[in-house]
Amino acid sequence: MKNNVAFLKEEKKYTRFLTSVFISGVGDWFHSIAVFSLLMHLSNTSVALGITMALRVLPHLLFGPIGGLLADRFSKKKILVICDFVQALAAFSLIFVSTAEDIWMIYVSTFILMSATAIQMPTRSSSIPLLVKKENILKANSLHSTAFGIMMVLGSMLGGIVTTILESNLAFGVNAITLVIAGSIMLTTRFPKHEYDETNEKFSLKQYKVVFPLIRKVPIIQLILIYYVLWAIGGGVMNLIPNVFAFEVYGLENIGVGILYACFGIGQILGGYLSPYFEKWPKQAIAIGFLIEGIAYTFFSFSPNILVGGLMLIIALTGVSVGNTFVGTMVMQYIPEKYLGRLFSVIYTLVNVILGTTMILTGALLAKIAPEQMALLSGLLITVPAIIIGYGILKSGTLQSELVEKNM
Missing domain, CATH: 1.20.1250.20 (MFS general substrate transporter like domains)
Structure with a gap:
């Protein structure tokens, strides 16, 4: 434990980065639990759940490759901040869902949220070696794994409690707030000045x-x-x-x-x-x-x-x-x-x-x-x-x- 605290004090840029990712991750679990709870409340069939599941997969196919190109070419910090704020807007929109006729809003929000996630994932992973010393990469990845576990337990628990106490759609407001906080922290994280390489080469999947x-x-x-x-x-x-x-x-x-x-x-x-x-x-x-x-x-x-x-x-x-x-x-x-x-x-x-x-x-x-x-x-x-x-x-x-x- 003391070693972890010493590491976080030493690698201050990574500490802010991890804090942002952690808060965002807790919000993601909030969203997942609240969405499925709301769908079960509004629809008695598995069709809505099946469509939502498909909409969680499709963005990875469409935007995953684009996310890799963006991460290698543009500012990773800007990409992560923009994705957090876009996700916050998409999550906040779900507070207006109240009847079965509004389920389409869940579909749209899910697609937007998962599209941003597909872009975020390669950007986050490729950011870690920029924010820590090379000899500390294993320690950074270990802490990232530990944080993911904590956010899974904490996010699921809080998501269940909040969804039970409040109406499911109000829980999305909490989700939106966590994403705004995460984006704000990432905005203040100091990335290396030359951490991206904008070239004159045409932006294309051929770069793969x-x-x-x-x-x-x-x-x-x-x-x-x-x-x-x-x-x-x-x-x-x-x-x-x-x-x-x-x-x-x-x-x-x-x-x-x-x-x-x-x-x-x-x-x-x-x-x-x-x-x-x-x-x-x-x-x-x-x-x-x-x-x-x-x-x-x-x-x-x-x-x-x-x-x-x-x-x-x-x-x-x-x-x-x-x-x-x-x-x-x-x-x-x-x-x-x-x-x-x-x-x-x-x-x-x-x-x-x-x-x-x-x-x-x-x-x-x-x-x-x-x-x-x-x-x-x-x-x-x-x-x-x-x-x-x-x-x-x-x-x-x-x-x-x-x-x-x-x-x-």
Whole structure:
């Protein structure tokens, strides 16, 4: 704990950046809970939920690649601030939703919010190495993971309380306020003066042509990308399973959902806390962390009660958050900064599109297949690639960023 405090005092720019991201993240969980609560209140069918889910996926396909280009070409600070304020307006608009005829406003707001998120994600990730010393990148990613877990627990809990006490649409006002605060803090964050490179080159998706040769030159990045694509299939299934288990398997309804999502957050926090202890074994941390996730999800499918199930989710998220922390650190250390936005965009776009599509399909399959069987399928879909790709990661080499730069 003392080391974290000392780090945050030393890296003041990153501290403001993380504070902004944390407040924005809490607002995101507010929004997610309030939206689904409002939809369930206004509509008795799953059609509205299905449309909303699709609108959470489509922006990643449309704007994810654009976000990578923007991050590598323009001021990251300006991009992040603008996205926060746009999201605040979109969230605030939902306070006017009161009847089923207003559901279209939820669709529009969701599309805008997720479009801004698709642009933000590669921008945020590619900002971290600009705001901390190179030797502190792992620590920054570890704290980012811990903060994500805390915001998941805190945002879900507060979102549920506020949605219960207030009307769902009033909770969106709270969401809008958090986003304005986050944007204001980011606005005062000091980014390097030359942290962007505006060129005369035409703004085009053709600028991604430099990224794919870059991926081919770093074998471990190839393997990680392949793993994430395969993981998104099993991960998409698991994203819906806790909700179904809480209602149909454990019989605890909304309380069960809250407990299981809190377990996700606790695992994320533990993973962020433990990551620095594996600093000397980054490839092992990635391979073993991903494997632990798959095995824990497999055991979750057999969990007889919420105590065992919650423990399995904590173990799973601890493992994957350790793996993800080292993946982000390795990418930031070995890939030149001017390509980071586009590289992260490729990863996030592929993962989120597959993840969202799988979630939609899983929702349909759960009407015919028992949740325990779907959970087992999810665990196996994550475990098998983790074994194969993990072995490849352990045997792979890495390239220094200078060597990559020279060969581009």
